[in-house]
Amino acid sequence: MGALNVIVLVSLVYVAMLFCVAFAADRAAARGRGTWLRSPIVYTLSLSIYCTAWTFYGAVGFAARSGLEYLTIYLGPTLVMVGWWWTLRKMVRVGRSQRITSIADLISSRFGKSNALAVFVTVLAVIASTPYIALQLQSVTISFAAFAAVDPTHTGEISETGVALWVAIGLMVFTILFGTRNLDANERHHGLVMAIALEAVVKLCALLAVGIFVVWGLAGGVEQTLARIDQSAIARWEVPGSRWVGLTLLSAAAFMCLPRMFQVMVVENEEEGHLRTASWAFPTYVMLMSLFVVPIAAVGLDLSPAGANPDLFVLTLPLENGQEGLAVLSFLGGFSSATSMVIVAAIALSTMVSNHVVMPVWLHMTGGSAVVSGDVRAVAIRARRLSIMVILFLGYLYFRVSGGGAALAAIGLISFVGVAQFLPALLGGLFWRGANRRGALAGLAVGFAVWMYSLFLPSFGASAVMPQGVLENGLLGLAWLRPQALFGAAGMDPVVHAFMWSLSLNIVVFVFVSLISFPQPVERLQGAQFVNVFDHSAPSGGWTGGLVQSEDLMIMAQRIMGAQEAQALFGEVAREQGMSGYLPEPTPDFLSRLERSLAGSVGAATAHAMISQIVGGASVSVQDLMAVADETAQIMEYSSQLEMKTEEQARTARQLRQVNEKLTQISVQKDAFLSQISHELRTPMTSIRAFSEILRDGGEMPPEGQRRYASIIHDEAIRLTRLLDDLLDLSVLENAQIVLNLEEGNLGALLDRAETAAGLSDNSMTVGRDAGADQVRLYTDTNRLAQVFINLMSNARKYCDADAPRLDIRVAERDGMLLVDFIDNGSGIPAGQQGTIFEKFSRVSENKAGGAGLGLAICREIMARLGGGVEYLPGQTGGAFRVYLPVAEAGAAEAAQ
Amino acid sequence: MSPKRGSVFLARRAYFQRRAMDAARLLPVLGAGIFVLPLLWKSGDGARTVMVMFYIFLCWTALIGLGWIVSRRLSGPDADVNRDPAGDANEQVHVSREG
Numbered sequence: 001m002g003a004l005n006v007i008v009l010v011s012l013v014y015v016a017m018l019f020c021v022a023f024a025a026d027r028a029a030a031r032g033r034g035t036w037l038r039s040p041i042v043y044t045l046s047l048s049i050y051c052t053a054w055t056f057y058g059a060v061g062f063a064a065r066s067g068l069e070y071l072t073i074y075l076g077p078t079l080v081m082v083g084w085w086w087t088l089r090k091m092v093r094v095g096r097s098q099r100i101t102s103i104a105d106l107i108s109s110r111f112g113k114s115n116a117l118a119v120f121v122t123v124l125a126v127i128a129s130t131p132y133i134a135l136q137l138q139s140v141t142i143s144f145a146a147f148a149a150v151d152p153t154h155t156g157e158i159s160e161t162g163v164a165l166w167v168a169i170g171l172m173v174f175t176i177l178f179g180t181r182n183l184d185a186n187e188r189h190h191g192l193v194m195a196i197a198l199e200a201v202v203k204l205c206a207l208l209a210v211g212i213f214v215v216w217g218l219a220g221g222v223e224q225t226l227a228r229i230d231q232s233a234i235a236r237w238e239v240p241g242s243r244w245v246g247l248t249l250l251s252a253a254a255f256m257c258l259p260r261m262f263q264v265m266v267v268e269n270e271e272e273g274h275l276r277t278a279s280w281a282f283p284t285y286v287m288l289m290s291l292f293v294v295p296i297a298a299v300g301l302d303l304s305p306a307g308a309n310p311d312l313f314v315l316t317l318p319l320e321n322g323q324e325g326l327a328v329l330s331f332l333g334g335f336s337s338a339t340s341m342v343i344v345a346a347i348a349l350s351t352m353v354s355n356h357v358v359m360p361v362w363l364h365m366t367g368g369s370a371v372v373s374g375d376v377r378a379v380a381i382r383a384r385r386l387s388i389m390v391i392l393f394l395g396y397l398y399f400r401v402s403g404g405g406a407a408l409a410a411i412g413l414i415s416f417v418g419v420a421q422f423l424p425a426l427l428g429g430l431f432w433r434g435a436n437r438r439g440a441l442a443g444l445a446v447g448f449a450v451w452m453y454s455l456f457l458p459s460f461g462a463s464a465v466m467p468q469g470v471l472e473n474g475l476l477g478l479a480w481l482r483p484q485a486l487f488g489a490a491g492m493d494p495v496v497h498a499f500m501w502s503l504s505l506n507i508v509v510f511v512f513v514s515l516i517s518f519p520q521p522v523e524r525l526q527g528a529q530f531v532n533v534f535d536h537s538a539p540s541g542g543w544t545g546g547l548v549q550s551e552d553l554m555i556m557a558q559r560i561m562g563a564q565e566a567q568a569l570f571g572e573v574a575r576e577q578g579m580s581g582y583l584p585e586p587t588p589d590f591l592s593r594l595e596r597s598l599a600g601s602v603g604a605a606t607a608h609a610m611i612s613q614i615v616g617g618a619s620v621s622v623q624d625l626m627a628v629a630d631e632t633a634q635i636m637e638y639s640s641q642l643e644m645k646t647e648e649q650a651r652t653a654r655q656l657r658q659v660n661e662k663l664t665q666i667s668v669q670k671d672a673f674l675s676q677i678s679h680e681l682r683t684p685m686t687s688i689r690a691f692s693e694i695l696r697d698g699g700e701m702p703p704e705g706q707r708r709y710a711s712i713i714h715d716e717a718i719r720l721t722r723l724l725d726d727l728l729d730l731s732v733l734e735n736a737q738i739v740l741n742l743e744e745g746n747l748g749a750l751l752d753r754a755e756t757a758a759g760l761s762d763n764s765m766t767v768g769r770d771a772g773a774d775q776v777r778l779y780t781d782t783n784r785l786a787q788v789f790i791n792l793m794s795n796a797r798k799y800c801d802a803d804a805p806r807l808d809i810r811v812a813e814r815d816g817m818l819l820v821d822f823i824d825n826g827s828g829i830p831a832g833q834q835g836t837i838f839e840k841f842s843r844v845s846e847n848k849a850g851g852a853g854l855g856l857a858i859c860r861e862i863m864a865r866l867g868g869g870v871e872y873l874p875g876q877t878g879g880a881f882r883v884y885l886p887v888a889e890a891g892a893a894e895a896a897q
Numbered sequence: 898m899s900p901k902r903g904s905v906f907l908a909r910r911a912y913f914q915r916r917a918m919d920a921a922r923l924l925p926v927l928g929a930g931i932f933v934l935p936l937l938w939k940s941g942d943g944a945r946t947v948m949v950m951f952y953i954f955l956c957w958t959a960l961i962g963l964g965w966i967v968s969r970r971l972s973g974p975d976a977d978v979n980r981d982p983a984g985d986a987n988e989q990v991h992v993s994r995e996g
Contacts, residue, residue, distance in 0.1 A: 067946050070955060075932050078957065082964045085918065085971075086906025226947050237944035241936045248932065276971060279965035287957050294950055 007147045010328055018195045018339075022178045026191030038270040040277035045197035046264045048204070050077055050255060053139035053290055053338035054412040056203055059290065061295035061311035061493070062153050067234035072244060074290045076251030078283040084275055087256065088265065090430050092275055094533050094647070095266035103262040103422060104352040110429035111437035112523035112795075118356035120441065121422060124257045124448055126354060126391065127456075128418030129345050134402065135394030136338035137164040141399075143334050146315050147327075161400055169395045171342045172389055179347040180384045189347070193268050196344065199336035204288060206333025210314050211292020213326055214299050215627035218317065228297040244254050245498035247413070253423045253503070263348035270859050342392070350387035351706065358383035367672060371456045402460075413495045414459050418505060419661075421447035424510045433527045435510070447502045454483045455498035492563065495755050497737025514800070550583040553611070557594060569597060578877035676841040680723055684716040726854040733861035738784075740865060745782040748774030751809060754789035758797060760807070766795050766822075768808040774813065776818060780866055780885060788859045788870065792822045792881050795855065799879065800826035821873060823880040834872045859883075917970035924963060931956045 025037055036042075055073065062070035080088065091106075099105045104125065108861045110116035178192045219225040225823040229235060255261055269275070300313030308316065315334065317328040422442050427436035457466045462468075467481065473483035484494045486501045519527070552569075557566035567582055573593065575582040584590055595611050698706070732738050749776060760767055778785070794802055796807045801824045810821045829837060838860045841853040856870075862872045868885030935952060937945035 068949055068953070073955075075957075078960070079925045079928045079932070082928050082960060083922075085921035086925065229947050229950075230945060235946050237938065237946055237949045239936075244936055245933065272974070276968040280961050283957070283961045283964065287954065287961065291954065294946065476900065757925050 004144070004148050005456055007144065007328060007331055010332065012333070013205050014332055015174070015339075018198065019174070019177075021198055022191030022195040024191075025194035025585040026178065026189075037194060040271075040274040041281070042193060042197045043264075043268075043270065044278040044281040044285065045200035045266060045279055046193045047188055047261070048285055048289075049202035049260055049340050050258075051200075051203065051286065051337060051345050052341040052412075053136050054132075054290065055316055056337040056843065057139055057143070057311045058412065059293045060297045060313045061309070063234065063293045064301055064310035064313070066293065067239060068237065068246065068339070069239045069243060070293060073251045074246035074255070074286040075103065076248045077255040078286060080252045081282045084279040087430070088275055088279075088426065089272070090533060091256070091426075092269050092272055094530050096272070097533060098529070101267060102352045102357060102887045103257065103259050103426070104356055106262070106266075107425050107429060107440065108356070110526055110528060111425070111435075111440050112436045114523075115356060116359055116439075117353070117425075117437060117444075118596035120444055121425075122349075122352040122356050124421065125419065126349055126394070128393045128415045130391070130398050131260060131350055131402075133342055133345060134413045135399035135411050136342045137167055137395060137399045138166070140167050140335060142312065142554065142878055143310075143315055143331055146312050146319065146332065150319055153246065153521075156708060157626050164396060164399050167338075168392050169340055171346070174339075174387050175346045175384050175392075178344065179350070179388065180381055184371060188564040190269055192347070193264070193342065197266070197341040198342045199799075200285070202329075203333040203336045203482065204285065206294065206329045207314065208327060208427070209259065209287055209565075210330050210333075211296060211317060213323060214292065214296050214317060216816060217301050217323075218321060219295065225295045225299065228302055229294060231303050231837075232298040234294070234298065234301075240493070242496050246499055248417050250413070250420060250495070250499050253420035257419045257422040258416075258427060259352065259419070260344040263344050263351075267348075286383045291314060324850065342395070342582065346388045346391050349391050350384050353387035353391070354383035358387065377890065380682075389578070414455055416456055416746065417495060417499045417502060418448075418451050421451060421506055423503065423523045424507045425497065428510060429527070429530055431531060432514075433524075433531045434514055435527065436514050436523055438517040438519075439510045439512075439514030440485070442513040443772075444507045445508030446509045446596050450486075450502035450505055451498060454486055454501060454624065455494060458483050458494070496894070547620045550586050553586065553594060554583065557598065565597075566707055569594070586818065587857050642644045673840060677727070680841070681720065683725075684720045686714050688716045723854075726858065730854055730858050730861060733858065733865065736865070738865055739816050740781040742779060742781055745778040745780065745785075746774075747776040747778055747818075748813065750782055750786050751789060752795055754786050757786070757790045758793035760793055760797060764805070766804065770811065773811040776813075778818075784862045786801035786864065788883060789820075789822075790861050792857045792860050792870075792883070795820060795881075796826075797881065798888050800824040802826050802878070813887055815870070816887050817884045820883045821876075821880060822883070823873070823876045824878045826878040828876070829872060830881040831874070834874060837872060838870070913970065916969055918966045921971060924960070924967060928960050931960065958993075968980075 029037055059070045059073070065398045070089065075233055094100065094110075095106065097110055098106075100109060104118045104121035107121050108114050111117050128410075132652075144163050172808070178195070179189055215222060215225045219228055222415060296313055296317065297310065300317055304310075304316065304320075316328050318330055320325075359380060362383070406472065421444055424447070425435070425440040429440070434635060460466070469477075471483055472484070473479065480487050482490075484497060486497070487499060491503070492500075544804060554566060554570055557569070570582045570584060573590050574581055577587070577590075579585070591611055598611070636642045691713050695701075695706060695709055695713075748771065751769065755767060793807065797805070800807070804825075804827045808821075810819075812821075838856045840857045859870050863883060863885065866885050868883065870881060870883045873880035873882045884885045933951065934946065935949045939951070
C-alpha cells in the first residue's frame with residue numbers, strides 16, 4: 001500500500017475519531033455530566049487554534065527565510081495572555097454578562113446594538129478570513145502532494161483542487177454537524193471544543209516529535225544542532241526593529257480580534273477562572289510549539305535540496321529520512337491545525353453572518369411576523385448552516401482563484417492586519433465610555449479602506465487587481481498616495497507599513513469622531529455597562545452542576561419569598577421530580593414556576609433578571625433594565641399610595657384621640673354638673689323642709705313669725721322654680737331644640753326694653769348710650785336677644801362695685817358683625833376666671849348674692865343659636881362683655897321687606 | 898465613591914491579593930521590555946541567532962513561571978476584590994425592601 005493511500009486512510013480514521021470524541025462530549029454535556037469537559041486545560045488547548053497550519057508548517061518556512069522573526073507571531077499572544085488582567089478578563093466578563101455571540105456582536109452591543117456596525121464588522125471579518133481559510137485548504141493540499149511525491153505507487157499529478165474540494169466538503173459536514181446542533185443561548189459547543197482540544201494535543205505532539213527527531217535523530221544532539229544553526233543562513237541576528245516590534249504588536253492585536261479566537265476565548269468560555277490557568281498555560285503551549293522551529297529550519301536548509309519548499313520541512317524531513325510513521329504524525333499535526341482553524345472560523349463567521357446579515361434580512365422580508373419561536377429557531381439554524389457552506393465555498397473559491405501560489409505566511413499576516421482594525425473599537429469600547437458608534441464606524445471604515453488599499457489589493461500581485469501604475473506612482477499619480485509608501489513612508493516593510501498606517505488612522509478617526517459626536521441613550525447605557533462591567537456583574541458562578549444553582553436559587557428565593565414559602569415550593573418541586581430534600585433540578589418548568597412565584601413579589605422583569613443572573617450567568621440587558629424601571633415606578637407609586645393611606649389613618653387616629661379626650665372631659669363635666677345641680681337643688685329644699693317642719697310642729701307661734709317663715713318657703717320655692725326654669729332653658733338651648741322666632745326689630749328699642757327689665761331705670765346705675773348708633777335694624781329672635789341683654793345688664797347692676805356705678809353700651813359694626821359692648825366701671829372679672837365665667841354654675845364670688853350661675857351659660861347658648869356670640873372683653877375700664885351677631889341678618893330683614 | 902473603599906488597611910490575605918493584581922498588571926510590561934531588549938544588541942559579532950534564541954526562550958520560561966505564580970496568588974474565592982462591593986449591597990437592600 002502506498003504512502004498516499006495510507007495517508008488518506010489515516011485521515012479518514014482520524015476524522016472518524018474526532019467525530020466520536022465530539023459526539024461523546026456533546027452527549028456528556030447534554031446529560032449534565034462530564035466536568036472534565038469544563039477543565040481549564042481543555043480551554044487552554046482550545047485556544048491553540050491560534051496555531052493554524054500556517055504556524056505548523058509556515059513557522060519553519062518563516063524561520064528559514066528570516067531567522068527568529070517568526071517568534072513575533074507567538075510573542076504577541078504571549079504578552080496578551082500574560083497581561084490577561086488588563087484586557088482578556090474584561091472581554092470575557094463582558095462577553096458572559098452580555099451574552100455576546102461573536103466579536104461583531106460585542107462591538108455592535110457596545111455601540112448601541114447598532115446593526116450597521118455589526119454588518120460592517122461581519123463583512124470585514126469574512127473578507128479578512130476567507131484567504132486564511134483558503135490557506136488552510138492549501139496547506140492540506142500541498143501536504144498531500146508531498147506524500148504523493150514520494151509515493152512510488154502513485155503515478156501522475158494529484159488534483160490539488162480536488163483534494164481541496166474534498167477537504168472543504170468534509171470540514172463543512174463536520175462543522176454543520178457539531179457547530180449547529182443547537183442554538184444555545186450561550187453558543188457553547190462542547191463536542192467541538194473537545195475535538196479541537198484533542199487536535200491541539202496532536203499538533204503539539206507532532207511538532208515536538210519532529211523536533212526531537214531532527215535534533216537527536218538527524219543532527220546528532222543539541223550541540224551539533226546549535227553548530228548547524230550557527231553555520232546556516234540564519235545564523236545572524238538581523239531582525240529589523242520595526243518588523244520585530246510591529247509584528248509582535250500585530251500578532252497581539254490579531255490574537256484579540258480574530259473572530260475564531262474570540263469564539264474560543266470568550267464565547268466558548270465556561271468559567272472566568274479558566275483564563276487564569278490559560279494565562280500561563282497558553283504561553284507554555286506556544287513556547288513549546290516554537291521551540292524546535294529554528295532547529296528544524298536550520299537542519300532542513302542544510303539537508304534538503306536547494307529550492308525545496310521550507311514551508312514543508314516539518315513533513316519532508318521525516319519523509320525523506322525514512323520515518324514514515326513520524327511523517328504521518330506530522331501530517332496529522334498539520335491536518336489538525338488546518339481543520340480546527342477552519343471549523344472554528346466557519347462557526348464564528350457563520351454566527352456573525354446569520355445573526356447580523358441573514359436573520360435581519362429575513363425578518364425584514366417577512367415583515368417581522370415571526371412570532372412563533374420555533375419558526376425563528378429553524379430559520380436561524382438554516383441560516384447558520386447556509387453561512388457555513390458559503391464561507392467554506394468562498395475559501396475554496398479563493399484557493400482556486402489565487403492558485404495557491406503565494407507564500408503561506410504572507411497571507412496570514414495580511415489577514416492579521418485586516419482583523420486588527422477591530423482593535424480600536426474593541427478596546428475603546430471596553431475602556432473608554434466616550435467611545436461611540438459614529439466614531440467606531442468611521443474608524444473601522446478608514447482602517448479598512450487603508451488596509452484594502454495598501455495591503456490587501458496589492459497582495460494579489462502587480463496588475464492583478466490594482467493597476468501597476470497606481471502601485472508605482474500612487475492613486476491619480478500622487479506620489480504620497482503610493483499604496484506601499486503612504487505619506488512618503490517609503491522603504492518600510494509592506495505589512496508593518498500597512499499595519500501602522502491603517503491602525504493609526506483608524507485610531508485617530510475613531511477618537512476624533514467620538515469626541516465631536518453625541519451618542520444615543522442606548523449607547524451610553526451600554527458604554528457604562530461595558531466599561532464598568534466589574535462594578536455591575538458578579539463573577540461568574542460555578543457552572544459545576546445543577547445543585548449549586550438550585551442552592552443559589554433557594555438562597556435568593558428565601559430572601560424574597562420568605563424562608564418557609566420558598567422551602568415549601570422547592571420541596572414540592574423536588575418531590576414532583578422524585579427527589580428528596582429541598583433542592584430540585586433546575587429544569588425549565590421549575591425555573592418558570594419559580595420565576596412566576598418571584599414575580600409576584602418583585603415583578604416579572606426583575607424576577608427574570610434575577611433568575612437568569614443565577615442560571616444563565618448573564619446580566620440584565622437594556623430592555624430588562626427598562627422593564628425593571630417600569631416596575632419599580634409602579635411599586636413606588638403603590639408605596640406612595642400606601643403612605644398616603646397611612647397618613648390618613650394617623651390623622652383619623654389623632655382625631656379619635658381628640659374626640660376621646662373631649663368625651664372624657666364631657667363626662668367629668670357631667671359629673672360636676674350633677675353634683676352641682678344636686679347641691680343647688682338641695683340648698684333651697686333644705687330650708688323649705690326646715691321651715692315647713694317648724695310651721696307644722698310650731699304650735700304656738702306668732703302670726704308674723706308664721707308669715708315670715710311662709711315667705712321664706714315661698715322665696716325658696718320661687719328660687720327653686722327659677723333654677724329649674726333656667727336648667728330647662730339651658731337644656732333646650734343645648735340640645736338645639738329651641739325654635740327661633742325671627743322677627744324684625746330695632747336695637748335701640750330692644751336695649752330700652754332690657755334696661756327697664758333689668759331694673760336700671762331706677763337710676764341705681766348710670767347708663768351711657770349713643771342714641772344715634774343704636775338705631776340699627778335687626779332681624780333676629782328679639783325676645784332671646786333681649787334676654788341676653790337683660791342678663792348682662794342685671795349682672796352689671798349686681799356685681800359692679802364702683803362708688804358711682806356706670807354702664808356704657810357701645811354699638812359698632814365690624815367685618816359684617818354687629819358688636820354691642822357692655823362696659824361697667826367696676827373691678828371686673830379676675831383674669832383667672834375670665835375663661836370659665838361662661839361655664840355652668842360658675843360664679844365669680846360665692847359671697848355675692850345671685851343666681852345659680854347659669855345666666856352667662858344661657859347667654860352663650862342663645863348667641864350661638866343666633867349665629868353670633870358673647871365673650872368677655874378684657875382690658876377695659878371694668879367688667880366688659882361683647883355681644884356680636886351677624887349684620888347679614890339685618891340685611892336679610894331689609895330684603896324680606 | 899463607595900464608602901467601603903475607605904478602608905486603608907486590609908487583612909494580610911487581601912493585601913497580598915492586591916499585590917498579585919499589581920503584579921498581573923505589570924507582567925506584560927516586563928515581558929514587552931524583555932522581548933524588545935535583543936534589538937539593542939549589535940548584530941554581527943555581538944549577537945548570533947543561537948544566543949538570542951537562548952535568551953528569549955529562557956526569558957519566556959521565566960515569564961511563564963512568574964505568570965503561574967501570579968495566577969496562583971490570584972486564585973481563591975474572593976479574587977475579585979477590586980470589584981465595587983456597593984453594587985451587591987444595593988441589590989440586597991433593594992430586594993429586602995420589596996420582599
